[in-house]
Amino acid sequence: MGTDQEVLTGFRAEVRRWLAEAPRPEGLHDYGPTPSPEDVPTGRVWQRQLHDAGYACLHWPAEHGGRDASVADQAAFAEECAEADVPRQLNIVGPDLVGPILMRFGTEAQKEQFLPQILTGADMWCQLFSEPDAGSDLAAVRTRAARQADGTWIVDGQKVWTSGGVGADFGLLLARTGGSGHGGLSVFVVPMATDGIEIRPLRQMDGEAKFNEVYFTGARLPADAIVGEEGGGWKVATATLGRERLSLGANAVGMFRALAEILEAADQRGRRDLIADGVASLWVRTWLLRTTWERAIEEGAEPGAPAFSVLKLLTSETYREIGDLGTEALGADAAWSEDDEPLVRRMLVAHAQTILGGTSEIQRNILAERLLGLPREPARQP
Ligand SMILES: Cc1cc2nc3c(=O)[nH]c(=O)nc-3n(C[C@H](O)[C@H](O)[C@H](O)COP(=O)(O)OP(=O)(O)OC[C@H]3O[C@@H](n4cnc5c(N)ncnc54)[C@H](O)[C@@H]3O)c2cc1C
Incomplete structure (x- = not known):
C-alpha cells in the first residue's frame, strides 16, 4: 500500500536495492521498536549490517557517525524496512533516545564510549x-x-x-x-x-x-x-520523553501495513463491506498524521514541542482504532487463529500505544496547558 506505484529514485531506490540483496540473519523479522529477548541476537547482527552499509542512525549528525538524513529519507528508509519485514534499527532506546541525549548532555568521554557502540549494535x-x-x-x-x-x-x-x-x-x-x-x-x-x-x-x-x-x-x-x-535529571528526563514522542509520532509505516493486512483478512472472509469505510477514513488520517509529522520536523519543532504531543496523541489513538478494526475484519476468528496471529497480536498491542511515552490523558493535559492556555493542574502533594 502506498509505495508500489511510485517511480523509484535516489535514496529510496538505493535502500530498496540494498534490502533486496543484503543477507538476512536467520529468523530476522520486523519486531517493532523493542525486540523480544529471543530476537536480540539477530537484531544486533542486523544493526551491525545496517551500520556497515551506512544505514545506522540516519538521523544522527555525521560527526557522530549518522547521516544527517532529511525527514523524507528517514521516512523512506522506515517504509522500505517495513515493506521488507525487517526492523529499522536494533531498538528504539539507544538510537532514538539515548544517542541524542548523550550528544546533548553527556561528557566527551561518555559520547566516545557509548555512541559508536549504539551505532554498531554492540550495546543495547x-x-x-x-x-x-x-x-x-x-x-x-x-x-x-x-x-x-x-x-x-x-x-x-x-x-x-x-x-x-x-x-x-x-x-x-x-x-x-x-x-x-x-x-x-x-x-x-x-x-x-x-x-x-x-x-x-x-x-x-x-x-x-x-x-x-x-x-x-x-x-x-x-x-x-x-x-x-x-x-x-528532570531536564534530561523531559528531553528524553520529548524524543520518545517524536519517535513514536513516526508510526505511520506500521499503520499503513496494518490497514493493508486488515483489508486482506476481510477479503478472505467476505467482510470487506463491513470495514471498507473504516479503512478509508483511518488511511486518510494516517496520511495526514504522516505529513503533519514531516512538516513539524521540517519547520524545526523541538522534540519537546506541543506539536509532538498532538501527534503522539492522535497517532496512538488512531493506532488503537486500527487495532479494533482488525478485530472487525477477523470476526469470530479474532478470538484466536494461528493464521491471523500477527493481526491479533497487533490488536492486542495497539492499546499499549495510548499508554507508553506518556498516556493520552497526559498528552491532553500538555495540550490544554501549553497550547490552549487553560489553568494548570493543581500540583500533587508529595
Ligand atoms: C508498551 C510500553 C512500553 C513501555 N516502556 C517503558 C520503558 O522502557 N521504560 C519505562 O521507564 N517505562 C516504560 N513504559 C511505562 C510508561 O511510561 C507508563 O506506563 C506511562 O508513563 C503511564 O504510567 P503508569 O503505567 O504508571 O500509569 P499511571 O500514571 O498510574 O496512570 C493510570 C491512569 O491514570 C491516568 N492519569 C494519571 N495521571 C493523570 C493526570 N494528571 N491527569 C489525567 N489522567 C491521569 C493515566 O492517563 C492512566 O489512564 C512503557 C509502557 C508501555 C505501555
Whole structure:
C-alpha cells in the first residue's frame, strides 16, 4: 500500500536495492521498536549490517557517525524496512533516545564510549524511568542514588515496564539524589550486569515478555555514571520523553501495513463491506498524521514541542482504532487463529500505544496547558 506505484529514485531506490540483496540473519523479522529477548541476537547482527552499509542512525549528525538524513529519507528508509519485514534499527532506546541525549548532555568521554557502540549494535540500551508509583507522575520517582565518600553511587529501588531490560547492556536511569520534587532527580548510565541489579520479565497479554521489573539493591555505579548535572535529571528526563514522542509520532509505516493486512483478512472472509469505510477514513488520517509529522520536523519543532504531543496523541489513538478494526475484519476468528496471529497480536498491542511515552490523558493535559492556555493542574502533594 502506498509505495508500489511510485517511480523509484535516489535514496529510496538505493535502500530498496540494498534490502533486496543484503543477507538476512536467520529468523530476522520486523519486531517493532523493542525486540523480544529471543530476537536480540539477530537484531544486533542486523544493526551491525545496517551500520556497515551506512544505514545506522540516519538521523544522527555525521560527526557522530549518522547521516544527517532529511525527514523524507528517514521516512523512506522506515517504509522500505517495513515493506521488507525487517526492523529499522536494533531498538528504539539507544538510537532514538539515548544517542541524542548523550550528544546533548553527556561528557566527551561518555559520547566516545557509548555512541559508536549504539551505532554498531554492540550495546543495547533500556530506559529505567517508570516505577510502580511514578508513571505519569514521573517526578515522584523514589529509586535513590546515594553518593559515597569515594564519589561512587549506591542505587536502591525498583523500576517497572522496562522494555528490553532482558538483553540490554546499559540502562538510562532516573533516580533521586536529593530531596522531593524535580530538583532532586539525576540521570545515570547503568551497566545492567552490575551486582545488585535483578531483572524480572513480565508476561504480556499477547504472550510476549518484552517488559521487565528491575530491582536495585545496593548497586554501585561509578562516579562518572551521571549524565548532566547532579539535580539536573528532570531536564534530561523531559528531553528524553520529548524524543520518545517524536519517535513514536513516526508510526505511520506500521499503520499503513496494518490497514493493508486488515483489508486482506476481510477479503478472505467476505467482510470487506463491513470495514471498507473504516479503512478509508483511518488511511486518510494516517496520511495526514504522516505529513503533519514531516512538516513539524521540517519547520524545526523541538522534540519537546506541543506539536509532538498532538501527534503522539492522535497517532496512538488512531493506532488503537486500527487495532479494533482488525478485530472487525477477523470476526469470530479474532478470538484466536494461528493464521491471523500477527493481526491479533497487533490488536492486542495497539492499546499499549495510548499508554507508553506518556498516556493520552497526559498528552491532553500538555495540550490544554501549553497550547490552549487553560489553568494548570493543581500540583500533587508529595
Ligand atoms: C508498551 C510500553 C512500553 C513501555 N516502556 C517503558 C520503558 O522502557 N521504560 C519505562 O521507564 N517505562 C516504560 N513504559 C511505562 C510508561 O511510561 C507508563 O506506563 C506511562 O508513563 C503511564 O504510567 P503508569 O503505567 O504508571 O500509569 P499511571 O500514571 O498510574 O496512570 C493510570 C491512569 O491514570 C491516568 N492519569 C494519571 N495521571 C493523570 C493526570 N494528571 N491527569 C489525567 N489522567 C491521569 C493515566 O492517563 C492512566 O489512564 C512503557 C509502557 C508501555 C505501555
